[in-house]
Amino acid sequence: MKLIFTSDEFKVGNYSYNGFPILLHENMTTFREGLDFLLYHCIQRGRVASKNSWITYGRDFYDFFAFIDANNLDWRAVNTRGDGHIIAVYRDASLTKFNLAESTVNRRLRLIIKFYQYAAHQGWVSELPYSVETITVRQPKSFLAHTDRSGGNRSTADVLLKTRKTTIKVLSSSQVEMLLMAIKDSRFKLMIRLGLATGLRKEELLTFPKSYVIDPRRYPVNGFYIVTISPKEMSTKGSHERSIHVPKSLMEDLWQYIIHERPILSALREDQYNELFLNENGKPYSTKSNTLNARLNKLGLPFDIFPHILRHTYATHTLYALQRQPNLSFNPLMYVRDRLGHSSITTTERYLHFIDDIADIVLNEYQREIDTMLIAV
Incomplete structure (x- = not known):
């Protein structure tokens, strides 16, 4: 798998998108499903306008699929060799083998989860390679807190790591x-x-x-x-x-x-x-x-x-x-x-x-x- 970024010649609807991430197979053909998802996620939804975000999404996306290729795995498979969900295998390798920070791993997992949701909607996979569970989170203290009717309950993918409360560093x-x-x-x-x-x-x-x-x-x-x-x-x-x-x-x-x-x-x-x-x-x-x-x-x-x-x-x-x-x-x-x-x-x-x-x-x-x-x- 190879990651490239487009020039002005790459157009969607006759509009140029310079610096857009594209994944290529080893034979230099486009990873079509990946491109369709990134076009939807970064452009069609209209919520990701920053090219810096495109770069981050492209690199995170590439990291997962490069791992899949390197380990001879099929991203369409819900389980990997019967040992666990494919995303969970990638998560654990990121933590133990590559020593990535938990925040980095979770950021990449969230993008891959969105990809699989899109893939399921498109019919590329028959089911999702993770389960959804309900967790209770601490209610935010803000002037809009009274509008939250969730009771502190959130649905989340079980492959995500438990987030730790981090302290923002500030200079005195x-x-x-x-x-x-x-x-x-x-x-x-x-x-x-x-x-x-x-x-x-x-x-x-x-x-x-x-x-x-x-x-x-x-x-x-x-x-x-x-x-x-x-x-x-x-x-x-x-x-x-x-x-x-x-x-x-x-x-x-x-x-x-x-x-x-x-x-x-x-x-x-x-x-x-x-x-x-x-x-x-x-x-x-x-x-x-x-x-x-x-x-x-x-x-x-x-x-x-x-x-x-x-x-x-x-x-x-x-x-x-x-x-x-x-x-x-x-x-x-x-x-x-x-x-x-x-x-x-x-x-x-x-x-x-x-x-x-x-x-x-x-x-x-x-x-x-x-x-x-x-x-x-």
Whole structure:
């Protein structure tokens, strides 16, 4: 089995889909059932617009079927040699032989379960290679909890691993100070500050357009700048625009970078790039590399530090600060959700009207602490 990603020549309904995953058999013919499923799951349903998600789905899908091929198994068989369900065999090998994390295994299993559900509907298999059981889960504590009529009962495939409660890692204010003090490169520090102040994802930081940075002297504000980020101009998860709030002090420093440092880097290359941050060779950072992770690890800090922790830190501190504010006219959860681009909380238009009218209230304690720290950096 081989995994490839399509070029612009791959079309569905006369529309090109560049970077779409396709599995090929050893004789280089298309794994047709797999392609049909991925087209349905990623395109037809209209819920997976991110190419980054396509890559993840393609690799997870390939991992299962490469395992099937390597062990001379038939994916249409409900049982494997009478020793157990085919998905269970793959699960156990992933854990014991390949030492994959439980979260990674469960993510892959969920995709394979969806494939078999689709395969059963299409008549490719006579039954599902797993059983469904009912489990009781802890009821969520949220403002929508009263709408849940399930009683905490959920139906789930028995091959899935029991999920363990994980703690989101967040930097404290003192750790943020240590992080910023440890970074000597001004360009890298700006990137980290942007992540801490807005909750942008790693790929969003690396592809953030220079056109989003404006001259604060021409457009003065008291608190923050509302910047609309678009998947048409940068890499985002999902296909919808969203707005982020960039603090005035950060926008001022980004503009100074645009004026003084970036032109020197840009002059190193004949090509002109749209990305704000350029590396020492004058090129944009690759979203597929671990450069950002590696640079954070080299700081030698006595706590875990990785790109996504910047996002967790922003969300947690912002939500905490907003919840402490009296007489808010909007829900803090929805504010943070919209800044991060999440879609898991159902909201109403009434709440959304307040999002861009909250002015200086979002210049919370967390942001003021960061600004204070930078005075001494």
